[in-house]
Amino acid sequence: MPTDTAPHRPARNLRYLTAVAAEAVGSGLYVPVSLLYFHHVTGMSMSRIGVAMTIAALLGLAVSPLAGPVIDRWGARTAVVGGFVVRAVGFLSYPMTHSFWQVLAAGTLVAVGDRSFQASVQAMVAELAQGADRDRLLAAQYSLRNAGMGAGGLLAGVVLGVDSDWAYQSVVIGSGVGLAVAAVLIATLRMPPRAPHVRPAARPRAGSGYRTVLRDRPYLQLTVANIPLALCYSSLSVILPVYVTQSLKGSPSTPGLLFTLNTVVVSLAQVFVTRRLVRTRRTRAAALGGVVFAASFVSFALLDLAGTGWWLYAGLAAATLTYTCGELLHGTTSGALASEAAPDDLRGRYLSTYFLSWSVAKAAAPAMFTALLAESAPLTWAFLAAGVLLGSLALLRVEPKLPHRAVRVTCEQKPAAKDASLAQAQ
Incomplete structure (x- = not known):
């Protein structure tokens, strides 16, 4: 082979x-x-x-x-x-x-x-x-x-x-x-060959498919826990422009600059941060990202008391950088966690289920956030902060139920060792 x-x-x-x-x-x-x-x-x-x-x-x-x-x-x-x-x-x-x-x-x-x-x-x-x-x-x-x-x-x-x-x-x-x-x-x-234990699922085994996913309670808990965290990713595009221009009376160009700041930092720092997280449990890194998200939302809410001036823009930049740190911790880690927690032959169905949490959050965010903003901007940030903290807690609670390979990052085998193991499996 x-x-x-x-x-x-x-x-x-x-x-x-x-x-x-x-x-x-x-x-x-x-x-x-x-x-x-x-x-x-x-x-x-x-x-x-x-x-x-x-x-x-x-x-x-x-x-x-x-x-x-x-x-x-x-x-x-x-x-x-x-x-x-x-x-x-x-x-x-x-x-x-x-x-x-x-x-x-x-x-x-x-x-x-x-x-x-x-x-x-x-x-x-x-x-x-x-x-x-x-x-x-x-x-x-x-x-x-x-x-x-x-x-x-x-x-x-x-x-x-x-x-x-x-x-x-x-x-x-x-x-x-x-x-x-x-x-x-x-x-x-050119795709790598499948390992011998991974069947091409041309005919899913009896009782498999989405019924198997729905019976996997830890994976469903992981998916539900991600919904409040996924909501965070709509905050810069949905909440921040309205908050900055209407509540804080800031410049209309500010949200675009803050979004650019976020994008640039993620582009430059994501690989470095991920390398430093190799020895950290994925569940805990993602949960820590949620805690950092919550800190950024509290920072945004407190800016409602700052008034106008250069310190307002400095505060917005600091809160955005804090948010970006949360994204660096949660973004790729959560995806790797969901992928590793799925069985190889049904990974497509498992991941489609998991990423419904992102799709639902993205679809719900505009209506939910605009309704909350109509009531109170600080209330909106507080709602987000409470949500991500609950999501982070749920991640930690589901950790013992997930496969070990999903929680802990393992180094790939050396090619020689991998070849030997494949030959042995044959």
Whole structure:
């Protein structure tokens, strides 16, 4: 049986990360456009476009569990390529949309591909690397994605400065092209051979599939515990702009600068932080990230008492950096924890279930946060802080029930030792 030799890994990982960068730039191009594209090109009202995109997001959420069986039956690469292609087709069809139903159809394609992204990419990393190497590859991917999305957003901002139809069209076409390039790179990627004990799940065993996931109570507890932590990741984009401009009376440009600060620090520091966490239990690193998140939310809330002046902006920067530290601790660690806690032959279904916590949080965040902000901004930050502390506590409580390999990072075996173990298994 062929084995995965060390010389193949750097080239394969470089190709994979190049695909991640292409996808990230393509996605980042679209971020500054979002609903504005359809409003500018079709002339439809923002409320009507909002309804179409909300329906599209819900449809994408509804079909996201289908990614699990695809991953388990045909492999993570097939799911990743399929998701990239669907999103690319969606973006490339944007210039042909002129009515509500066309906007809904194109938006649904993008939403379906987007909702399958996290589970399928996480499963692919699990196939590409093992143990500590998996955490390092996830960290490199996370850093590169942040950098790519930041670069794409910056490029889109420059192009959109022209404020013409062709500028908007070029941005969404660029998004489609970036995803198409990523799909080609992944489709032609040489995957490592499966270990002998991992069956290709062409025919899932009796009683397996999502029924197995639903019977795995520790994994469901892990998924539920992640919901309040996943909500944190919408705070900079949903809460902060309203809070800074309306409650703190700050400059409208400040939220964008704070978001850039967050993106740059994550891009530069994620790999370094992940390497330092190798000896730390994943559950505890992720829970510590939640505690740091809570500290940042308390800091944001206290700024409501600061008044105006340079100290307000210094406080916002400090609170954002604290939030970023929480993200560095929780982001890649939580993903590796969920991946390692899943059995190899049903990893797709397990990860699709886990990443529903992210999808649900992302879908609920706008309505939930705007309702809370209407009552009180400090109440909103307090709600988030309490939620992440409960989520962190739940992570610690579920730790003893999770597989040992999920909780503790293990170093990958040396190739010679791995070859010997594979030969022995044969």
